[in-house]
Amino acid sequence: MRHIYISDVDGKQAVCFETAMDTRSFARTGMSQSLIEKGYIVFPDGSHEVWKPAGVKEINGSMRVWGPLFKCERLDQIIIEVDLTSNVQAALQAVLLWIRAKMFLGDTQSTLNPGAAFILREEGVQSNYKKGCVFFAPEHLSRRCLHAEGMVKDNYYCPDLIGMNAAAFCAGVMLYKILTKAHPFTSLNYYQDMREGVFLPVRLAAPELNEKLSALIQNALVLPADDRTAEKSGTDILTELLALLTAKDNNAVNVSSLFTPLTAEKAKRVEKEKKNYYFKQNVTIKTRRFISRNKIAILGSAAALIVFLFILFTMTNNFSHRPTTEGMPPDTVVHAYYDAFSSLNYEFMEACIQRADRSDINAAVSLTAITRTRQAYDLSTEPYMIPARVWLENGGELPAPNVFGVTNLNLTNIGGSEDQGLVVFRAEYLLWAPIEEYQYSKQRIDVITLSTDRRNHWRIIEILRSES
Numbered sequence: 095m096r097h098i099y100i101s102d103v104d105g106k107q108a109v110c111f112e113t114a115m116d117t118r119s120f121a122r123t124g125m126s127q128s129l130i131e132k133g134y135i136v137f138p139d140g141s142h143e144v145w146k147p148a149g150v151k152e153i154n155g156s157m158r159v160w161g162p163l164f165k166c167e168r169l170d171q172i173i174i175e176v177d178l179t180s181n182v183q184a185a186l187q188a189v190l191l192w193i194r195a196k197m198f199l200g201d202t203q204s205t206l207n208p209g210a211a212f213i214l215r216e217e218g219v220q221s222n223y224k225k226g227c228v229f230f231a232p233e234h235l236s237r238r239c240l241h242a243e244g245m246v247k248d249n250y251y252c253p254d255l256i257g258m259n260a261a262a263f264c265a266g267v268m269l270y271k272i273l274t275k276a277h278p279f280t281s282l283n284y285y286q287d288m289r290e291g292v293f294l295p296v297r298l299a300a301p302e303l304n305e306k307l308s309a310l311i312q313n314a315l316v317l318p319a320d321d322r323t324a325e326k327s328g329t330d331i332l333t334e335l336l337a338l339l340t341a342k343d344n345n346a347v348n349v350s351s352l353f354t355p356l357t358a359e360k361a362k363r364v365e366k367e368k369k370n371y372y373f374k375q376n377v378t379i380k381t382r383r384f385i386s387r388n389k390i391a392i393l394g395s396a397a398a399l400i401v402f403l404f405i406l407f408t409m410t411n412n413f414s415h416r417p418t419t420e421g422m423p424p425d426t427v428v429h430a431y432y433d434a435f436s437s438l439n440y441e442f443m444e445a446c447i448q449r450a451d452r453s454d455i456n457a458a459v460s461l462t463a464i465t466r467t468r469q470a471y472d473l474s475t476e477p478y479m480i481p482a483r484v485w486l487e488n489g490g491e492l493p494a495p496n497v498f499g500v501t502n503l504n505l506t507n508i509g510g511s512e513d514q515g516l517v518v519f520r521a522e523y524l525l526w527a528p529i530e531e532y533q534y535s536k537q538r539i540d541v542i543t544l545s546t547d548r549r550n551h552w553r554i555i556e557i558l559r560s561e562s
Contacts, residue, residue, distance in 0.1 A: 097239040098168070098210070098231065103151070103160045111147075111159040111235050114242035120157040126150075128159055131232035134204050135164060136195035138226035140464060145229065164229045165220045166212035169268075173208060176272055185272045187346040188213045189265065190339050193332055195228035196261040197467040200460030203233070206251040206264045209243075210236035249279045252288045252318040255328075258463065259317050262328035263288075265335060266314025269307075273352070274299040278315060291319030292379060298371060301364040304352045310335055329463060337470040344471070417445040424517040424544045424552045428505055431554060432523065436481045436499030438462050448545075448553040461498060482526040495528045501535075508541075515546045525561075536561045 097112040113125060120126065133145035147161040172188045175181055191213055196204070205211065212229040214220070240248075251264045270278045278293035287293060293315060296308040313326050326334075341347045356364070419427050427446055434442040440458040447455065465478040482499030502524045509518035521540040543556040 097243045098236060100163065100165065101160075103149075107163045108148070108160040109162065109164055109231075111231070111239045112242065113157045113159065113235075113238055115157050115238075116155055117152060117157060120150075125157070125235075125238065128232060128235035128238075131235055133161075133232045134199060134202065134230045135223070136198050136228045136230070138194075138224060140198040140467075142195075142198060145232075147232065147235070159235060163220065164212065164214070164223065164227075166214045166227075166229055168209060169211040169213055170208040172213065172215075173268060173271060177275065182272055182349045183346065184215070186269075186339065186349055188215065189268045189272065190336070190346045191226055191228050192268075193261075193265050193336060194467070195230070196258075196265075197329075197332055197336070197463050199230075200463040201257050201456060202460070204230040205233040205236055206260055207236065207240060207248055208250055208264075208268060209240045209248075249277065249284045249288075252285065254289060254318045257328065258332060259328035262314045262331040263317045265332060266311045266317075269311050269335075270296060270299070270315065273303060273307075273311075273349075288318045290379075291316045292375065294368070294371065298364060298368045300353075301360070302353045302356050304338075304354070307335075307338055307352060310338065329466065333466045333470045336467060337473065340471065417442045418549075419445055419551045419553060420549070422552060424512065425505060425507070425519065427544060427552045427554065428519055428521060428542055429503070432500045432503055432521070434458075436483060438465070438479065438498070446554055448547055448555050450554045451557045451559075454557075479528075482524075485526075494526075497526050498528060500525055510543075517544045517552075518542070519544070 097114065099110055099112075100107055101110045102108075103110065111128075113120060115123070115125060129147050129150060131147070134142050135145050136142040145161060145164070147159050149161075150157055150159045152158070167188075169188055169192060172185050176185045192208075192211055210231040210233070212231065214223055214225055214227040214229075217225040219225075250267045251260060255263050267278060270276075274296070276294075276299065278299075279287050281287055296303065296312045296315075297305075300308065310326075310331055314328075314331050317328065339346055419430070422430065431443060431446040434440075434446070435454050435458060438458045438461055440455050440462065443455050443458060461479060468478050469476075478496055479498050480494070480496050482497050482501045485494055485497045485499075486501055500523045502522075504522045506520045506522075507517065508520050510516040519542045521538075521542055523538055523540075524535045525538050526535045538559060538561040541556075541558040542554055544552050545555045547553050
């Protein structure tokens, strides 16, 4: 029985979430918080709107949460249909729409479970939404309903991953399932298999598949693995998948174009490799998991020391390559922070911030994802976003829909001193940001507090903002 469906509520159709909980259980478990939980409807042009539950009713002893109508099809059911109808093209198109929607949302938290993602595949089904819209249901509410359906196993996402890495992994699992007709993680220990990268490699599961696509799916599936075999970030993987799977009409490429028939010799060689892989993997897994279960007795303090030294070396090595504010006075740090914001250099922005508000960093990450997505659509390497300072220097003509950044920055020291290790500045500036096809700017005033960290580097610890 489906627990997420469309039904009549007070004479109108609505999206309904059947929690299978009575009134007392609904209140005791805090499910009432689901009434303020957000979902998202993402449009084909990259914009999105927030979907919120409208109310809750008790129907036949079960609490049902309902909200605005969105006629659609569940992504997991579209994927399941491949096994029943062999309609791979439709499933590929649905996953492509899902990937685009995730890229448009950027780091906005939204559900990953395909059972809680809904695709509008047909034109005219609902007048206020176009074909290609994707609905991500509220995460915790949908998870409860899917659990009530009996969908306890969710082997499409790894809990160790977050953000775009988690989305890339989920996309990789769906594409693997669609294109190889088999799920990569089917054992009872599927989370452990994900973490250890235990699955039949794509090149062996579908040897006739396009090599570049095969490599991208492989990279996505090894993102949680401890052996660091992933060569690309989640954002890069999703961007390249979009470029590879999108045809000129913005629909999915023809599935047949992704496969090349194997010669008899290569098919024989692949079959031999597959048998060797299963044999070696069996031995490796049994050995690795035996050691894991008995690691205290086998390794003892020596193993603990080795792990500690390895982690220490890795952290030190990674830290040494990160950008820092070393040697920069506080006013230079502030100027550098706004310059990095204008150029969407969120890695350096991270170096400038310590415990302060991260909304600027989140905005830079989201705009970077949108920029890369649109570059993939246009098959272009030209920068999509123009820094506002460069735009002004070139005449500042309007409209300018691709302009972003800070101009007219005026920095004033209003308190503290470098000797005391605490300095306060007031920053007045214009923030230029794109909206649809017009350009607008906001006058902002930030009160910025900087302090020295334990390495004596100046970093921003607080940003108090007002704007008009």
